[in-house]
Amino acid sequence: MIWDNEINELKQRRKLSKNQGGKESVSKHHAKGRLTIRERIDKLLDAKTFDEVGSGAGVPIYDAKDKLEDFQPANFVLGFGEIGSRKVIVGGEDFTLKGGSPNPAGLRKSIYTEDLALKYKIPLIRLHEGGGGSVTGSGGSAKNPTIPNSDPVFSKNRFQSLAKCLGIVPVAAAALGPVAGSPAARLVASHFSVMTKDSQVIIAGPAVVKRALGIDITKEELGGPEVHLKSGVVDNLAENEEDALDQIKTFLSFEQENTNINIKKSI
Numbered sequence: 662m663i664w665d666n667e668i669n670e671l672k673q674r675r676k677l678s679k680n681q682g683g684k685e686s687v688s689k690h691h692a693k694g695r696l697t698i699r700e701r702i703d704k705l706l707d708a709k710t711f712d713e714v715g716s717g718a719g720v721p722i723y724d725a726k727d728k729l730e731d732f733q734p735a736n737f738v739l740g741f742g743e744i745g746s747r748k749v750i751v752g753g754e755d756f757t758l759k760g761g762s763p764n765p766a767g768l769r770k771s772i773y774t775e776d777l778a779l780k781y782k783i784p785l786i787r788l789h790e791g792g793g794g795s796v797t798g799s800g801g802s803a804k805n806p807t808i809p810n811s812d813p814v815f816s817k818n819r820f821q822s823l824a825k826c827l828g829i830v831p832v833a834a835a836a837l838g839p840v841a842g843s844p845a846a847r848l849v850a851s852h853f854s855v856m857t858k859d860s861q862v863i864i865a866g867p868a869v870v871k872r873a874l875g876i877d878i879t880k881e882e883l884g885g886p887e888v889h890l891k892s893g894v895v896d897n898l899a900e901n902e903e904d905a906l907d908q909i910k911t912f913l914s915f916e917q918e919n920t921n922i923n924i925k926k927s928i
Contacts, residue, residue: 670729674717678734682757690757694859695838696902698738698753701788705751705906706742713740715773718766734758735766736791739774741783744910747918749784750777753837754791754844761791761844768819771847775822782919784831786909787851792866793842819843823850831916835905836860836895839880848895853912855897855905861885862894 679699681687687697696704702711719734736759739752752774754761763771778785826832827850834848836856841863848854848862856862863884870878882888889895899905 670721671717673729674719674721674732674734677732678716678719681734681755682736682759686757693838695756695790697757698755698788698790701753701837701902701906702738702740702742702751704903705786705788705909706744706749707746710743711740711751712742713738714777715739715770718770720764720766733764735770736761736764737767737770737774739770739777741777741924744913747784747913748781748922748924749786749913750774750781751786751788753788756790756838760839762793763791763843768843771843772819772822775826778826778830778832779822781922781924782830783922784833784913784916785826786913787832787834787847789834789836789840789844789848790838790860791840791844793844820846820850823847827852830919831913833909833912835899835909836862837902837905839863839866841866845884853897853909854895855899855908856886856889856895857899857901857905858886862889 681697681699690697715735719732721729722731722733724730734755736755737752738755739750742749742751752771754763754767754771758764758767774787775785823832832851833853834851835854836848837860838857839861840848842865845862845864861880861884863880867878867880867883870876870883884894886898890898897908899908
């Protein structure tokens with residue numbers, strides 16, 4: 662059996678995934694003074710050491726002739742890399758796609774990042790900017806969802822791997838923009854956390870608070886640096902993204918390295 666068509670489609674998916682949320686969405690993100698997740702990863706890691714995992718994961722869109730027409734990638738990017746020649750695993754939400762609110766493939770990749778950190782016993786770094794699950798369902802409205810918005814009852818807990826990581830490997834996290842829901846919980850579940858001056862860490866946004874409590878409040882009032890430097894949710898404040906990434910590097914420099922690592926590149 663010849664698999665040329667399937668192999669070519671996988672290559673095309675990986676190529677299309679680099680578009681992230683599209684040129685317009687990326688431009689809007691840059692206009693806010695923020696980097697995309699891939700730009701953040703490149704700044705964090707040693708040059709040319711990023712080995713991405715699962716770039717072909719996502720939702721393919723086919724034309725009438727069953728040819729790949731477009732591709733919506735998972736809105737979570739992860740991979741292996743090095744910091745000061747030390748092996749790490751890094752991942753983060755892609756805010757240019759659905760504001761980082763996880764699509765099904767993005768959620769699976771987020772958890773898989775932690776599984777890999779456990780498997781190879783290397784530091785886990787999470788660069789957060791995004792929301793949790795949509796209150797209207799993953800694929801459409803609550804009345805007519807197009808994608809299942811819950812896991813099977815036999816699925817393992819989404820925080821099980823992360824909880825194990827905290828007892829085995831160094832875990833560092835950064836809030837680099839608005840961080841809500843599940844990403845906010847994962848930010849807190851770390852040994853070292855840092856947030857930039859223009860970031861917020863919240864359980865839910867102002868609209869949800871308004872609906873539930875009838876209170877008008879801003880994201881900054883809910884979970885800006887002034888709140889969380891007192892609450893203990895984060896350890897440090899960073900001037901900007903570059904400072905936040907440098908602080909993570911400094912944190913890792915204090916940790917002992919696991920030199921018995923054999924990462925299979927076929928992942």
